[in-house]
Amino acid sequence: MPKEEPKIKPWVGAALAAVVLLSCLAWAQPARAAEEQRELIPMGRTVGIKLFSDGVMVVGFGEVTTAQGRQTPARDCGLQEGDIITHINREEVDSIEEVQSVLQEVGGEAMSIRAVRDDKEVQFTAQAAQCSADGQYKLGAWIRDSMAGIGTLTFCDPETGLFGALGHGINDVDTARLMPMQEGSILYSEVVDVQKGTKGTPGELHGAFQADMDLGALWSNTTSGVFGQLSDERLTQGLEPVPVAERSQVQVGPAVIRSNVAGDQVEEYTVEITRIFPEKEGDTRNLMLKVTDPRLLETTGGIVQGMSGSPILQDGKLVGAVTHVLVNDPTQGYGILAENMLLQAEETAKLES
Numbered sequence: 001m002p003k004e005e006p007k008i009k010p011w012v013g014a015a016l017a018a019v020v021l022l023s024c025l026a027w028a029q030p031a032r033a034a035e036e037q038r039e040l041i042p043m044g045r046t047v048g049i050k051l052f053s054d055g056v057m058v059v060g061f062g063e064v065t066t067a068q069g070r071q072t073p074a075r076d077c078g079l080q081e082g083d084i085i086t087h088i089n090r091e092e093v094d095s096i097e098e099v100q101s102v103l104q105e106v107g108g109e110a111m112s113i114r115a116v117r118d119d120k121e122v123q124f125t126a127q128a129a130q131c132s133a134d135g136q137y138k139l140g141a142w143i144r145d146s147m148a149g150i151g152t153l154t155f156c157d158p159e160t161g162l163f164g165a166l167g168h169g170i171n172d173v174d175t176a177r178l179m180p181m182q183e184g185s186i187l188y189s190e191v192v193d194v195q196k197g198t199k200g201t202p203g204e205l206h207g208a209f210q211a212d213m214d215l216g217a218l219w220s221n222t223t224s225g226v227f228g229q230l231s232d233e234r235l236t237q238g239l240e241p242v243p244v245a246e247r248s249q250v251q252v253g254p255a256v257i258r259s260n261v262a263g264d265q266v267e268e269y270t271v272e273i274t275r276i277f278p279e280k281e282g283d284t285r286n287l288m289l290k291v292t293d294p295r296l297l298e299t300t301g302g303i304v305q306g307m308s309g310s311p312i313l314q315d316g317k318l319v320g321a322v323t324h325v326l327v328n329d330p331t332q333g334y335g336i337l338a339e340n341m342l343l344q345a346e347e348t349a350k351l352e353s
Contacts, residue, residue, distance in 0.1 A: 044258025048209025
């Protein structure tokens with residue numbers, strides 16, 4: 001068996017990839033017609049998720065100690081937390097290593113920095129400071145270029161391999177901004193431990209994933225979930241597709257969720273859909289649910305971090321996915337409608353095809 005990676009925490013915005021103080025510091029088949037009855041395989045399986053950013057995100061600032069005193073070039077030039085640096089002197093940068101390399105090449109000369117802020121391009125002129133301790137040129141900005149964690153697969157299209165997971169976007173832990181994605185993948189994982197949720201303290205699944213067991217390519221990171229192309233058919237063997245419910249078919253009342261809270265086993269647990277919220281553009285909290293299954297309550301206390309994406313089924317239809325837990329009552333949480341996730345998934349598939 002391949003060697004397992006260290007334990008990884010679930011998606012709570014926790015970034016596990018390198019963060020440094022700068023310098024010192026597939027394919028998809030075309031979506032089917034919307035009016036055609038859709039059937040998807042409800043999953044409920046946890047997977048490791050790796051995401052590499054498009055550009056590098058500024059997550060903080062630090063001082064650079066120079067012979068002339070302490071300097072903060074990144075902050076002084078106008079960069080802000082949450083900005084995505086995409087180019088330095090017309091050279092595209094997508095990793096911490098690329099940024100560091102360009103800074104050493106430019107040295108103490110003035111440089112142009114192109115970034116994205118709130119979906120708009122901004123440009124700055126900066127001059128890196130030379131660190132007196134090691135002679136390296138630095139901007140004095142903390143940046144992030146990748147993230148990793150555990151999440152739950154919601155559905156897979158049996159015909160195209162299109163999958164959706166999480167039901168919400170992956171946000172940077174420091175800036176709370178949606179992480180811009182260049183590429184990513186999902187990996188085989190197992191749940192190795194559960195931190196039970198209590199009032200005021202959300203629980204979480206602790207998992208380990210295997211970096212050399214790639215299950216599929218990740219295309220996009222959106223507010224409605226992450227989407228991509230499944231490449232390992234073993235995940236769907238023996239699983240049957242079910243119809244996707246329209247909003248009008250979702251009712252307050254009993255339902256079940258499929259979740260993976262031990263090892264790699266997926267089980268169904270009873271829940272109650274307690275409220276369906278009016279449709280509101282851009283709102284991903286479409287319904288509220290309460291865990292009623294004694295087994296799940298005993299194991300997790302209700303909904304815990306890492307269960308995001310667990311599919312919700314009612315009357316034999318896929319109606320949605322678990323997305324959030326109520327901090328003061330872990331037995332309750334929010335969900336997104338499956339039809340909204342599917343719509344976003346198909347839009348991303350069109351961009352990839």
